[in-house]
Amino acid sequence: MNRISSFNIVSLTLGFAFLYIPMIILVIYSFNESKLVTVWAGFSTKWYGELLRNESFLAAAWVTLKVAFFSSTLATILGTMAAYVMVRRGRFAGRTLFSGMIYAPLVMPEVITGLSLLLLFIAIGLDRGVLTIVLAHTTFAMCYVSVVVSSRLVSFDQSLEEAALDLGSTPFEAFRLVTIPIVAPAVLSGWLLAFTLSLDDLIIASFTSGPSATTLPMKVWSSVRLGVSPEINALSTIFIGIVTVGVLIASVVSKRAISRRQAEELAAES
Amino acid sequence: MVNSTVFAPWEDPGQTPLIRIENVTKRFGDFTAIDDVSIDIYTREFFALLGPSGCGKTTLMRMLAGFETPSEGRITIDGKDMAGVPPNKRAVNMMFQSYALFPHLTVWDNIAFGLRRDRMDKDRVAARVEEMLKLTQLQKFAKRKPHQISGGQRQRVALARSLAKAPKLLLLDEPLGALDKKLREETQFELMEIQEKTGTTFVIVTHDQEEAMTVASRVAVMNHGKLVQVDTPERIYEAPKSVYVADFIGDVNLIEGLVASVGELAELTWAEGKAPLIGQSGASLKAGDEAVFAIRPEKIAISREEPEARNRVRGKIVDIGYLGNLSVYHVQLPDGSYMKCEVGNRSRVSRRDYTWEDEVWLSWTDTAGLVLPS
Numbered sequence: 001m002n003r004i005s006s007f008n009i010v011s012l013t014l015g016f017a018f019l020y021i022p023m024i025i026l027v028i029y030s031f032n033e034s035k036l037v038t039v040w041a042g043f044s045t046k047w048y049g050e051l052l053r054n055e056s057f058l059a060a061a062w063v064t065l066k067v068a069f070f071s072s073t074l075a076t077i078l079g080t081m082a083a084y085v086m087v088r089r090g091r092f093a094g095r096t097l098f099s100g101m102i103y104a105p106l107v108m109p110e111v112i113t114g115l116s117l118l119l120l121f122i123a124i125g126l127d128r129g130v131l132t133i134v135l136a137h138t139t140f141a142m143c144y145v146s147v148v149v150s151s152r153l154v155s156f157d158q159s160l161e162e163a164a165l166d167l168g169s170t171p172f173e174a175f176r177l178v179t180i181p182i183v184a185p186a187v188l189s190g191w192l193l194a195f196t197l198s199l200d201d202l203i204i205a206s207f208t209s210g211p212s213a214t215t216l217p218m219k220v221w222s223s224v225r226l227g228v229s230p231e232i233n234a235l236s237t238i239f240i241g242i243v244t245v246g247v248l249i250a251s252v253v254s255k256r257a258i259s260r261r262q263a264e265e266l267a268a269e270s
Numbered sequence: 271m272v273n274s275t276v277f278a279p280w281e282d283p284g285q286t287p288l289i290r291i292e293n294v295t296k297r298f299g300d301f302t303a304i305d306d307v308s309i310d311i312y313t314r315e316f317f318a319l320l321g322p323s324g325c326g327k328t329t330l331m332r333m334l335a336g337f338e339t340p341s342e343g344r345i346t347i348d349g350k351d352m353a354g355v356p357p358n359k360r361a362v363n364m365m366f367q368s369y370a371l372f373p374h375l376t377v378w379d380n381i382a383f384g385l386r387r388d389r390m391d392k393d394r395v396a397a398r399v400e401e402m403l404k405l406t407q408l409q410k411f412a413k414r415k416p417h418q419i420s421g422g423q424r425q426r427v428a429l430a431r432s433l434a435k436a437p438k439l440l441l442l443d444e445p446l447g448a449l450d451k452k453l454r455e456e457t458q459f460e461l462m463e464i465q466e467k468t469g470t471t472f473v474i475v476t477h478d479q480e481e482a483m484t485v486a487s488r489v490a491v492m493n494h495g496k497l498v499q500v501d502t503p504e505r506i507y508e509a510p511k512s513v514y515v516a517d518f519i520g521d522v523n524l525i526e527g528l529v530a531s532v533g534e535l536a537e538l539t540w541a542e543g544k545a546p547l548i549g550q551s552g553a554s555l556k557a558g559d560e561a562v563f564a565i566r567p568e569k570i571a572i573s574r575e576e577p578e579a580r581n582r583v584r585g586k587i588v589d590i591g592y593l594g595n596l597s598v599y600h601v602q603l604p605d606g607s608y609m610k611c612e613v614g615n616r617s618r619v620s621r622r623d624y625t626w627e628d629e630v631w632l633s634w635t636d637t638a639g640l641v642l643p644s
C-alpha cells in the first residue's frame with residue numbers, strides 16, 4: 001500500500017470538509033437550546049420533542065413516506081418489466097424508439113415533467129392529492145429503475161431462462177423463479193433509488209399535489225421561507241440519519257451481491 | 271437377454287423413429303444455418319452430431335428443444351408434430367453447453383426444479399432427486415450452490431437436472447467440453463452407463479470426434495448446415511462416403527489420381543510410371559473419374575525391404591513422432607508429397623528400427639484403402 005502523503009491528506013480533508021461541513025453544522029444546531037438558529041446556547045433535544053408534537057410536520061412526513069413507498073414500488077415493478085422487455089425480447093418493431101422514450105425522462109428538466117403531468121391530471125379530471133404525486137413519482141423514478149435493472153440483465157446468461165423453460169416452467173414461472181431472484185439485488189437497489197428520489201423531490205411534487213397533500217420537502221421549503229427554525233434542523237437531521245442507514249444497507253447488499261456474482265462467474269468460467 | 275441382437279433399429283423398416291427431422295431448413299436472415307436436413311433417430315439411440323464450428327449443430331438441437339422454429343420442414347417427436355409446441359411442453363430436456371445451472375439454488379434444488387414444475391408431490395420429488403444424486407455421485411454436494419463445487423461436479427449436476435424428469439429425449443450440447451481428458455473419458459462411460467440404465471434417447475453434440483466414436487450408436491457428420499453422412503461409428507471410420515468425412519474423422523492420407531478401373535476393387539493411377547493403387551471402391555465411380563485414394567496411417571506397414579503387397583510406395587523418413595503407445599512416421603515420397611504411417615510400440619523406444627533419413631517402403635493390403643470421388 002502506498003504511504004499517504006501530506007498532499008493526499010490535505011486534499012482528502014478539503015474534499016470531505018466541503019461535502020460534510022454544511023451537514024455537520026446542521027446536525028449540531030439541531031441540538032441547540034436557543035430558538036435562534038445562529039446562536040449556540042447549550043445542548044438540548046427539545047426541538048426533536050417539538051417536532052413530534054407538530055401535527056403538520058408529522059402529517060407531511062406521513063404523506064411523504066406513503067408517496068415514496070407506493071411510487072418506488074410501482075416504479076420498480078414497471079421499470080423491471082420495461083428493462084426485461086428491452087433486454088430480453090430481442091428486436092421488435094419500434095424497440096429503439098421505445099427504449100429512447102423510457103430513458104428520456106432522465107434528462108428531461110423536472111419542471112417540464114411536472115408541468116406536463118399537471119396538465120394531464122387536469123385534462124383527465126383527476127383530483128390532485130396523494131394519488132397524483134404517486135403517479136408522477138412513479139413516472140420519473142421508473143426510468144432510473146429500468147436503467148439499473150437492465151444493466152444487470154445485460155450481463156445475465158440467457159440460457160438460464162431457457163433452461164427453466166426447458167425444464168417445464170411457463171415463461172412467467174421462469175421469470176419469477178429464475179430471473180427475479182438473480183436480478184433481485186439490482187431490483188432492490190433500484191427500489192432504494194426510487195425511494196430516495198421520491199423522498200427528496202420538491203419540484204414535481206409541487207406541480208402535482210393538491211391542497212390535501214403536502215410532502216415533507218414542500219413543507220420544509222415553505223416554512224424556510226418564513227425563516228429557518230431549529231425544528232427544521234431536527235427534521236433534517238432525522239432525514240440524514242434515515243438516508244445514511246439506507247445507503248449503508250444498499251451498499252452492503254450490493255457489495256455482497258457483487259462478490260457472490262464474481263464467485264459465480266468465476267465458477268461458470270472454469 | 272437370451273436372444274441378444276445387435277442394436278440397429280435404423281436397419282429395421284418395421285421400427286418407427288422417435289424423432290423425425292424432415293427436410294428441415296433454418297435461416298437467420300439470408301444466412302442458411304441448416305440446409306434441408308432429414309434424420310430419423312430411434313428410441314434408445316445415442317446419436318452424435320459432429321462437425322466443424324458453425325456448421326449448425328447447436329441450431330439443430332435448439333430446434334429439437336423448441337428454442338428455434340424451422341424455417342421450412344417438419345420435426346416430429348414420438349409421432350407428434352412439434353410446430354408451435356413451446357419448450358416447456360416438450361418431453362425433451364437439454365443439457366446446455368454452459369450447464370446453465372441456477373446460481374441462486376442449491377444442487378438439490380437445481381435437480382428438483384423440473385420435477386416441481388410438474389406439480390409432483392413432495393415425497394416423490396425428494397425420492398427422485400436422491401436417486402439422481404446417487405446416480406451422479408453427488409450426494410455429498412446436495413446442499414452446496416453451483417459456485418461451491420468443481421467443474422466436473424457442475425457438469426454432473428447439469429446432467430442430473432436434465433435426467434431427473436426422465437425425458438424421452440435428452441439433448442447434450444457439448445456436455446464434456448470443459449473437462450480434462452481423464453474426467454472426460456470417465457464421464458463418457460458414465461453417460462453410456464446412464465443411457466443403458468435409463469433407456470433415454472440421447473442426442474449429443476460434440477467437436478471431438480473421438481468422443482463421438484466412443485459413445486455413439488450412430489454419428490451424423492455435418493458441414494455448412496448440410497448432412498454429409500449418417501452411419502455407425504465403425505462405418506463412418508472404415509467406410510466414409512466422401513473425402514470430407516474421411517478427413518474429418520481421424521487421420522488419413524489422401525492421394526489424388528484418376529480411376530483406372532472399377533470392379534470388385536478400384537484402381538487409381540496416381541503418378542507417371544507407378545503401378546496403380548488398389549482399394550475398395552467408394553460410391554458411384556467410373557473409369558476416368560477424378561478420385562482420391564484414402565488410407566489410414568495405422569493400416570500402413572513400414573519396411574526396409576521391398577514388400578510383396580501390390581500397394582507399395584518408396585520414400586524417406588523426414589519426421590518421427592513418438593506418442594507413447596505408437597510412433598508416427600512422416601515419409602516423403604519422390605514426388606514431394608508426404609504420407610503418415612503409424613506403428614504400435616510394442617517394445618521400448620531405444621529399439622526403434624527406423625530413423626530420420628532412412629529409405630523405407632510403405633505398403634498396405636488391397637482392401638485397406640478406399641477410392642473416393644473427389
Ligand SMILES: Nc1ncnc2c1ncn2[C@@H]1O[C@H](COP(=O)(O)OP(=O)(O)OP(=O)(O)O)[C@@H](O)[C@H]1O
Nearest residue numbers: 298301303321322323324325326327328329330477
Ligand atoms: N440467432 C442467430 N442469428 C444469426 N445467426 C445465427 C444465430 N444462431 C446461429 N447462427 C449462425 O448459424 C450458424 C450455425 O450456428 P451453430 O451455433 O448451430 O453452430 P455450431 O455447429 O453449434 O458451432 P459450434 O461447434 O461452434 O458450437 C453459425 O454460422 C452462426 O453464426
Ligand SMILES: [Mg+2]
Nearest residue numbers: 327328329443
Ligand atoms: Mg454449438
